[in-house]
Amino acid sequence: MKDQGLGVDVIINDIQSNPRCTHGPTILFERFQNDGTSKRYYACSACRDRKDCPFYHSADQKFTQAKAEVWQDVIKKATPTLTHAEVYKRAKVIKTLSPSERMYCCDCSQLIGSKQQGHHKTHALKTSVSDEQLKxxxxxxxxxxxxxxxxxxxxxxxxxxxxxxxxxxxxxxxVLCLGAPRIFETIVNSPAKKMSALLLDIDDRYGAFFSPEQFLCYNMFNHYFFGGEMAQNTYKKFLSGKEKMVVVSDPPFGGRMELLGHNLLTVQNEWRDANKLTKADQLSVLFIFPYFMEPQVLENLPKFTMLDYQVDYDNHPLYSSGMKGMINGSAVRVFVNDHPSLFPLPDEKGYRHCDICNRWVRTNNVHCEKCKGCMSKDGRTYKHCDECNKCVKPSWMHCSNCLKCQPQDHRCSEMAHGAKKIFACHICGEEGHKRMDCPKRKRSLAPSVSHLKKKKQKLEKKMEKESVGKENIKENSVSKKSMKNKSKKGKDMPAIGKPNAGKSPEAKTKTDTKTGITNVTKQSKKFSTKQKNANANAKNKMTPMEKTKKKNNKKKMKN
Ligand SMILES: C[S@@+](CC[C@H](N)C(=O)[O-])C[C@H]1O[C@@H](n2cnc3c(N)ncnc32)[C@H](O)[C@@H]1O
Ligand SMILES: [Zn+2]
Ligand SMILES: [Zn+2]
Ligand SMILES: [Zn+2]
Ligand SMILES: [Zn+2]
Ligand SMILES: [Zn+2]
Ligand SMILES: [Zn+2]
Ligand SMILES: [Zn+2]
Known part of the structure; x- marks a missing residue:
């Protein structure tokens, strides 16, 4: 049976020095296997599916000059031909047309005039773009x-x-909006609120609607600005100044909390630096994430508290209330680093003030005298278990086998190990340390790494040395096919990726990627990936990722 492993840890090193994919610096991960071995590798920070970004590099191997070149090429091809300023300027012309003459091509991610419609005959078009939609x-x-x-x-x-x-x-x-375009749009369209805002989001489609002073294409998992130095300067300028700044962030829920937390703290540090503030000065944040991720949020952002407010979404059945939503309302909450008493919640929507806790909670979140708090997390009334000495979900029962409250349909053997010691080491089961620091852990390349794996690594190394192709990068792999049939490159290359005996993988990569970094930063000033698809050759030049996205968009867009 395939070893599913114990999970994957994020290693927070000097992220900006890691090898790069089309989404900026990759992340060093460590996968733990059931046999106690582990393996370190670099993978994309933003995409959890290799179909979306195929970058993979084993940290045990050199990031050779040849491989760096392959990736520089991939990045170059994925880099839009127009800059953000150019995209914005082009869209500005379309905005002057009447709504009935304005269209949006979902395939090209481009605002077009009705006269240009002929170039987009087979594309999914949204016709008659209103002023409100532009705003x-x-x-x-x-x-x-x-x-x-x-x-x-x-x-x-x-x-x-x-x-x-x-x-x-x-x-x-x-307000610095990290992945919160609706908040950004509300602020910039409500002058009476006397707030200014900067939107940081990975979706470059916003570049046609907001200027380079208002919107920066940004990856919140590696704190990477696709617009290079100019974008970073805009961000730093926004941070500096005495006016009260608040961050609102609503990241993808599947994202690694370690990275989100780390980068939020980086933003706080940069805000302090920009304003000569001290560690005592705290940047206020509204961080939006599901309630069941509370332990992970608090582990990475220990000064935060979860509010009871249930965040509703327009386009997510599970994260909304009402007919299609969850029975107990949305699972998404707001985490704050200011006192919860500052955030009143409306009674007409089912909230009340708990005078003892001094915070607003859902009406059915009943205060527990024994726990000394309003303990519900999921919107239901919890019940107190005297044996567990805490409040638990109403449907749970105390299990004499597991010695704790559990869902009624749980399987004792499974839960006893996993849930009882949620913070215990996954390798030895002891509490007090994590698997990363487990004395019983076997490091990567331990003797138990199978013969087969070693053989595969050897073969890959050999292939890299011998010949490296730059084209036909396929989904799911740094195209092994493309590594065949190409001229010898490696030998005459500058000495990046030399073995660094005795250094940690982090240190190795630092030297490895230097050349790549300068190159990439220069190229990434260009904008809007899909603009280039508009020209006739675009179809052939599309990356597999773009093709998949295009297909998905088409499916969704039947107007
Ligand atoms: C859960 S949605 C939040 C949108 C928010 N609820 C709103 O209505 O404004 C996640 C947002 O983060 C953005 N996003 C996804 N991955 C990102 C990344 N790696 N870096 C920055 N933004 C990202 C998405 O484009 C999207 O705007
Ligand atoms: Zn990537
Ligand atoms: Zn089009
Ligand atoms: Zn209370
Ligand atoms: Zn209780
Ligand atoms: Zn119990
Ligand atoms: Zn049990
Ligand atoms: Zn251990």
């Missing part, structure tokens, strides 16, 4: 709902209002 493009652009990449779920109007009122409670004057 709030999240109402025009088809959401990219891939749960393993962008996961675009948009706030319902009632939740946008509540989040706006939270910002007002915090007396925000500047």
């Amino acid at each position: 709030k493009p999240s109402t025009l652009l088809p959401p990219k709902e891939s749960s393993r990449f962008e996961a675009q779920y948009l706030f319902a109007a009632n939740s946008t209002d509540i989040l706006m009122s939270m910002l007002e409670q915090l007396q925000a004057r500047k």
